Amino acid sequence: MTEMASGNGAATAMSKVLSSDGTAIAFERVGQGPALILVGGALSHRALPGMVELTGLLSRHFTVVNYDRRGRGDSGDREPYAVEREIEDLDAMINMVGGSASVWGISSGGVLALKAAAHGLAINKLALYEPPFVAGGSGRRPPADHQERLTRLVAAGRRSEAAAYFMTKVVGVPSVLVAAMRLLPRWSRLKAVANTLPYDAAVMGDYSLPVRQLGLITVPTLVMAGERSPAVRRQAARELTEAVPTARHRPLEEQNHNVSMKALAPVLVEYFKD
Incomplete structure (x- = not known):
């Protein structure tokens, strides 16, 4: 190293x-x-x-x-x-x-x-x-296939959709709030690193x-x-x-x-x- x-x-x-x-x-x-x-x-x-x-x-x-x-x-x-x-x-x-x-x-x-x-x-x-x-x-769990779905979205170059999927289906943010977030300048910063969302899914497991x-x-x-x-x-x-x-x-x-x-x-x- x-x-x-x-x-x-x-x-x-x-x-x-x-x-x-x-x-x-x-x-x-x-x-x-x-x-x-x-x-x-x-x-x-x-x-x-x-x-x-x-x-x-x-x-x-x-x-x-x-x-x-x-x-x-x-x-x-x-x-x-x-x-x-x-x-x-x-x-x-x-x-x-x-x-x-x-x-x-x-x-x-x-x-x-x-x-x-x-x-x-x-x-x-x-x-x-x-x-x-x-x-x-107890508590809400992400979909069992969330890592696979994130991986497919990232592989297809759909980073914005990957970030939105993560926010709604994994974190549990209401869709209407995520739709509003996508209009803000901050969304571009999130989209830029959305390729790593499958990595965090691997870290978290189930x-x-x-x-x-x-x-x-x-x-x-x-x-x-x-x-x-x-x-x-x-x-x-x-x-x-x-x-x-x-x-x-x-x-x-x-x-x-x-x-x-x-x-x-x-x-x-x-x-x-x-």
Whole structure:
């Protein structure tokens, strides 16, 4: 794993590191202090406003690595996709910052971080915001063939339709709201990374808690959920906390799945600096 460009602890330009399969993974490294790597969820990338804002807030306390997961932004991609390749990408980020790091992940990015921790990556501490499991046998599940349908839409070049399918059939956003979203400038940013939606589907599987895998995690883990999020999200956070032997739960007041980075950052600073 070779770093193709490097920073010096202050704000840096985009750099790249080679993952184990030779894929170039783009990142920015900002700030000084202990290393903290951010893992975005579905339709997220390092230039997303929320990721940029959180990077700035945390860089006052940490060396923050904000990276493009494979297939997104300035990162490369290579077929066939496998979740193991994304774990290797995160491992490349950890090696780049010195061989160990703390990790924060949101939504399906949090699930990827969990799988990396279970795999034994050198993660010091782990923090997660609302990994979107469907817990307790209740709650709405995506269609059983959602990964296949997303893959077909992407292969046909129908990224906008893939993003709309994901929002309506997987996330559960009402169709009328998605129709309105498609008229906004933000939709073009979502469409640009919709090719990776099958990857997040692979990370999530059938959305059940992988209890056996979670039991392998030995690093301190903070599981967060917004108090205004749907009950299924809050229940999933509680059940996830019970499944990870080293986890503790932290609700965030006045927050939902679209968490305010200004509300989130102080919690992360307190946790990772403890």
